[in-house]
Amino acid sequence: MCGIVGYIGKKPAFPILLAGLKRLEYRGYDSFGFSVLDGKKPFLFKKTGKISQFEQEFPDPNGEIGIAHTRWATTGAVTDANAHPHFDCKKEIFLVHNGIIENYQEIRNQLIKEGHKFNSECDTEVLSHLIEKHFRGNLEEAVRETLREVKGTYGIAVVSKRDPQKIVVARLSSPLLLGIGQDEFLVASDPAAVITHTRQVINLDDNEIAVLKPGNFFILKEKPLETIEWERGEAEKKGYPHFTIKEIMEQPESLENTLKGRLLINEGTAKLGGLEAIQDKLRKIKRLNIIACGTARHAALVGEYMLEEYANIPAEVDSASEFRYRKPVLDKDTAAIFVSQSGETADTLAALKEVKQRGLITLGIVNVVGSSVARETDAGIYIRSGPEIAVASTKATTSQIAALALLTLFLGRQRDMALVMGQRITKELAKIPELVKKILEQDVQIEELAEKYKNFDNFMYIGRKYDYPTAREGAHKIKEVAYVHAEGCRGGELKHCELALIDENFPTVAICPSNSVYEKMMSNIEEIKARGGPIIAVATEGNEDIKNLVDDVIYIPKTLEMLTPILALIPLQLFAYHSGVLRGHNVDKPRNLAKSVTVE
Numbered sequence: 001m002c003g004i005v006g007y008i009g010k011k012p013a014f015p016i017l018l019a020g021l022k023r024l025e026y027r028g029y030d031s032f033g034f035s036v037l038d039g040k041k042p043f044l045f046k047k048t049g050k051i052s053q054f055e056q057e058f059p060d061p062n063g064e065i066g067i068a069h070t071r072w073a074t075t076g077a078v079t080d081a082n083a084h085p086h087f088d089c090k091k092e093i094f095l096v097h098n099g100i101i102e103n104y105q106e107i108r109n110q111l112i113k114e115g116h117k118f119n120s121e122c123d124t125e126v127l128s129h130l131i132e133k134h135f136r137g138n139l140e141e142a143v144r145e146t147l148r149e150v151k152g153t154y155g156i157a158v159v160s161k162r163d164p165q166k167i168v169v170a171r172l173s174s175p176l177l178l179g180i181g182q183d184e185f186l187v188a189s190d191p192a193a194v195i196t197h198t199r200q201v202i203n204l205d206d207n208e209i210a211v212l213k214p215g216n217f218f219i220l221k222e223k224p225l226e227t228i229e230w231e232r233g234e235a236e237k238k239g240y241p242h243f244t245i246k247e248i249m250e251q252p253e254s255l256e257n258t259l260k261g262r263l264l265i266n267e268g269t270a271k272l273g274g275l276e277a278i279q280d281k282l283r284k285i286k287r288l289n290i291i292a293c294g295t296a297r298h299a300a301l302v303g304e305y306m307l308e309e310y311a312n313i314p315a316e317v318d319s320a321s322e323f324r325y326r327k328p329v330l331d332k333d334t335a336a337i338f339v340s341q342s343g344e345t346a347d348t349l350a351a352l353k354e355v356k357q358r359g360l361i362t363l364g365i366v367n368v369v370g371s372s373v374a375r376e377t378d379a380g381i382y383i384r385s386g387p388e389i390a391v392a393s394t395k396a397t398t399s400q401i402a403a404l405a406l407l408t409l410f411l412g413r414q415r416d417m418a419l420v421m422g423q424r425i426t427k428e429l430a431k432i433p434e435l436v437k438k439i440l441e442q443d444v445q446i447e448e449l450a451e452k453y454k455n456f457d458n459f460m461y462i463g464r465k466y467d468y469p470t471a472r473e474g475a476h477k478i479k480e481v482a483y484v485h486a487e488g489c490r491g492g493e494l495k496h497c498e499l500a501l502i503d504e505n506f507p508t509v510a511i512c513p514s515n516s517v518y519e520k521m522m523s524n525i526e527e528i529k530a531r532g533g534p535i536i537a538v539a540t541e542g543n544e545d546i547k548n549l550v551d552d553v554i555y556i557p558k559t560l561e562m563l564t565p566i567l568a569l570i571p572l573q574l575f576a577y578h579s580g581v582l583r584g585h586n587v588d589k590p591r592n593l594a595k596s597v598t599v600e
């Protein structure tokens with residue numbers, strides 16, 4: 001999705017903006033642009049396409065103040081004119097924007113009547129003209145007046161030749177942070193863009209406006225400094241051909257980080273510092289709603305099974321995009337859990353606002369520190385996966401499931417989970433990173449399997465109980481990165497519909513570890529076999545019998561049933577990744593998708 005970078009300091013702004021934009025490329029974009037205050041004549045360059053296509057022709061503007069943007073089109077087609085920065089009639093005010101101005105049409109009609117000339121179809125352009133209209137010598141005042149008139153969401157950065165020694169930034173429901181360096185300041189929509197310059201950041205809150213000047217900055221309210229905990233190199237490929245495979249391979253460490261210091265094996269519970277302040281309130285909770293989108297929702301579905309089975313709390317998973325539009329029955333004993341890698345997904349945030357209005361306890365399970373979900377929930381668990389750059393979520397997913405297992409322990413032990421059960425779960429959780437490492441050693445075999453199946457255009461993924469969400473996520477991943485049609489289906493539902501699709505051209509990936517539903521899965525596999533469908537099974541090590549029934553087997557080690565999805569997802573992620581690479585796709589940035597979906 002759209003990305004913003006701005007710089008003000010003593011160095012030439014352009015190379016810094018360019019490097020920052022490149023670090024935001026992973027979010028997906030269709031056009032980009034820069035504006036640098038270069039002496040008397042502001043420099044402007046905006047184009048559709050990828051930055052690398054134009055790098056040779058970039059001029060080298062002077063100027064130590066500038067803003068830049070990657071656009072992922074929402075309002076207005078993908079054209080040079082619709083790319084940001086947008087400007088006013090006199091080309092003196094330049095602005096980049098993430099978000100949507102909902103009442104732009106009405107404002108635009110009014111401004112046209114007043115004589116403003118528009119250059120694009122983009123909703124953002126109304127902001128630059130409104131600032132022009134309200135400008136009386138002070139840029140932040142003009143921005144403040146402008147924002148009073150607009151409805152919608154925004155993270156903006158504005159520069160102007162008419163008040164040149166500053167960048168004015170503001171946010172409402174769209175992430176924006178200030179990077180505080182030595183005699184230099186950056187603004188960005190994502191920490192990845194500032195991390196090479198500084199790790200000292202201030203996350204802006206909604207309705208705040210900040211002014212960055214060459215030697216100082218101010219915000220309308222005092223804000224504490226926070227430190228980005230990611231290492232610089234974590235957001236780089238480290239020799240891997242793609243971020244996707246790097247992030248899949250990082251899972252032993254990312255899971256280790258999720259669990260570090262949190263497993264109290266003797267007490268059979270989890271130490272979750274982020275929940276301590278509200279633990280008494282959590283003790284009284286009688287119901288849970290888990291709200292998320294996409295892959296995070298699949299992790300949430302695993303959580304639903306865990307929380308009901310082991311914490312004995314009724315739990316229900318909602319799609320954040322639907323939540324506001326149905327009439328959820330929520331009483332005061334319900335807590336809502338928001339699962340999100342980015343912590344910035346617009347639908348998840350909108351659901352969070354809705355829940356907060358109803359006065360419920362809200363918890364976040366989030367990766368990005370300081371993100372909106374993290375800040376706006378009452379309490380939460382950081383999953384500590386480190387930066388996830390590839391659009392398709394992998395390491396964050398397994399850490400989300402591990403964090404939900406920790407939450408299950410925490411809430412379960414507050415209720416009637418026996419000590420021995422708590423100890424069993426903590427001990428098994430502690431082994432998970434090592435088991436994941438073992439599965440990753442099968443990468444070459446899984447690549448061969450992807451080669452064998454690369455000409456199939458349809459896949460069925462089936463699983464039951466805990467591995468129903470695994471099947472959903474396996475299908476989600478191969479759709480995302482390999483553009484292969486796939487269905488994620490409950491094994492037991494097959495005969496009610498999907499079986500009609502099965503023939504020798506429609507392979508099935510059956511997730512069938514040796515657990516309480518193994519026999520049932522065998523019946524489903526037989527049903528497929530009888531229709532001539534090729535089958536790849538994900539089975540538990542030592543199960544030799546399955547080889548007689550299916551075409552190919554990927555083995556995973558034995559663990560507790562509730563933790564199996566963490567292990568079973570690893571080969572499915574590898575299979576999707578290799579399938580995408582073999583089909584020649586840009587696996588890190590799948591077409592039409594974006595990393596952080598900040599529009600509804």
Ligand code: F6R
Pocket residue numbers: 293294295296297339340341342343344345348391392393394480595596597
């Ligand atoms: C899938 C994927 C998306 C996200 C979804 C939610 O690989 O990346 O489906 O899971 O957009 O994003 P977050 O977790 O940032 O809220």
